[in-house]
Amino acid sequence: MRDKGSPGEREFGALEAGEELAMLAEMRGVVDAHGALLSVNDRADIALLAGADVLHLGQGDLRPEQARRIVGDDVIVGVSTHDPDQAHAAIADDAVDYFCVGPCWPTPTKPGRAAPGLGLVREVAGVSKPWFAIGGIDSARLPEVRDAGARRAVVVRAITAADDPAAAAAQLRAGLA
Numbered sequence: 001m002r003d004k005g006s007p008g009e010r011e012f013g014a015l016e017a018g019e020e021l022a023m024l025a026e027m028r029g030v031v032d033a034h035g036a037l038l039s040v041n042d043r044a045d046i047a048l049l050a051g052a053d054v055l056h057l058g059q060g061d062l063r064p065e066q067a068r069r070i071v072g073d074d075v076i077v078g079v080s081t082h083d084p085d086q087a088h089a090a091i092a093d094d095a096v097d098y099f100c101v102g103p104c105w106p107t108p109t110k111p112g113r114a115a116p117g118l119g120l121v122r123e124v125a126g127v128s129k130p131w132f133a134i135g136g137i138d139s140a141r142l143p144e145v146r147d148a149g150a151r152r153a154v155v156v157r158a159i160t161a162a163d164d165p166a167a168a169a170a171q172l173r174a175g176l177a
């Protein structure tokens with residue numbers, strides 16, 4: 001769950017911790033019904049209390065080893081990276097289970113974030129720790145992302161802004177298969 005910059009956040013302000021926990025409790029039921037994973041953004045304390053499967057950390061959040069002290073060993077911990085040094089630090093860090101590289105293209109979902117582009121995807125292509133390309137990706141761009149070496153991708157608008165989100169997700173999945 002990630003509320004940053006959402007229409008709800010713009011209208012009502014950032015979620016308080018208690019509100020976030022209440023929403024995560026509802027989402028737990030939904031993800032379980034679909035055999036999916038519940039992922040919490042940024043906050044190790046909330047991930048622990050929500051019984052999340054995944055905690056995703058940015059470069060300005062708790063460091064992975066600090067977050068591990070809160071969530072323990074069973075939660076999957078991922079990290080956003082935006083340059084080669086950050087990516088190689090995530091690869092070498094035993095507290096990190098997966099990492100993301102991006103933005104592949106500048107994206108309004110992350111305003112102001114400089115895009116390292118597909119060069120960073122090529123930098124980590126072939127690394128065995130699981131990793132995802134992120135930022136500005138849609139079905140049309142997926143072949144380029146794959147050609148650069150990615151086999152997994154994270155998208156926001158390509159699904160949330162699609163007329164038919166389920167069809168968009170299916171098309172993206174097919175493009176990564």
Ligand SMILES: Cc1ncc(COP(=O)(O)OP(=O)(O)O)c(N)n1
Binds near residue numbers: 079
């Ligand atoms: C898989 C995945 N990637 C990125 C995010 C996080 O988004 P955000 O918190 O806006 O960005 P960073 O601070 O991590 O760069 C996520 N939740 N999941």
Ligand SMILES: Cc1nc(C(=O)O)sc1CCOP(=O)(O)O
Binds near residue numbers: 157158
């Ligand atoms: C949440 C996020 N993190 C990024 C990073 O580079 O770490 S890019 C990004 C936004 C991705 O949204 P869209 O698919 O709409 O471009």
